Amino acid sequence: MTDNANTPVSVVGLGLMGTALARAFLKAGHPTTVWNRTAAKAGSLVAEGARLAPTIGEALDAGGVTILCLTDYSAVRDLLGDAGLEGATLVNLSSGSSAQSRETSVWAEKRGARYLDGAIMAIPSTIGTAEAMILLSGPRPDFDLGALGTISHLGEDPGLASLYDVAGLTMMWSVLNAWLQGTAMLKTAGVDAATFAPFARQIAAGVADWLPGYAEQVDKDSFPAEVAALETDARTMTHLVEECEALGVNAELPKLFKAMADRAIAAGHGGEQYPVLIREFERAGN
Helix, strand or coil, X not given: CCCHHHCCEEEECCCHHHHHHHHHHHXXXXXEEEECCCHHHHHHHHHCCCEECCCHHHHHHHCXXXXXXXXXXXXXXXXXXXXXXXXXXXXXXXXXXXXXXXXXXXXXXHCCCEEEEEEEECCHHHCCCCCCEEEEECCCCCCCCHHHCEEEECCCCCXXXXXXXXXXXXXXXXXXXXXXHHHHXXXXXXXXXXXHHHHHHHHHHHHHHHHHHHHHHXXXXXXXXXXXXXXXXXXXXXXXXXXXXXXXXXXXXXXXXXXXXXXXXXXXXXXXXXXXXXXXXXXXXX
């Protein structure tokens, strides 16, 4: 792995996140070149020591590593379509699907570039701190991007970072939606969100502690009811749906839980533990 402080870096795309990335590299002492379609956005970074490349080609030439932080994969390929990529090292932190990641990897490598795909699991204000998680996939990097935060290389498959990204978003939205469901229910009794939040946080943390054991069941495809059988959970889901309807609260989310559990029970899995629902999640078109 090359010396972090001596690696020249180019950052292409200076939205809020791209600017934060460039600023973190500057702070860590990297020679940093920036490029943006609207050059005026680079003004503050240039004042802090960055070099503004007049063309995308010069940005690619200047960086030992080029970080791409654009709107999507189409924007990446449109921008680099006429640029010389032979010998370039690209780290694409733009948003897209795992299929787009793999396609763009093949496209870049055919043109002579070393390509890594990535996902930023952070907000701009945390970039440059340990709190910022940067996921990478593709060939193992021979340079250190630790200036950006906590770096995790997931494997050689360039699509893994994008898959982890959306899997993480699934977790985020599911937890938030469950909290909002509970908050809506408790508001009918005059309990405000701030009062419920500490209890909800404790529940979420407790459930998170179950994940390693449940993961073992999923990986073994064996779901002994060590805590409770799915049919027991389904009865409790019925109470949740009934309570929401009685309170005049939207019951769509708990009804979804119940519908998936009912399908699994109908398939003969009522005596198994909750992670057996993985079979429902693996099925398309339910």
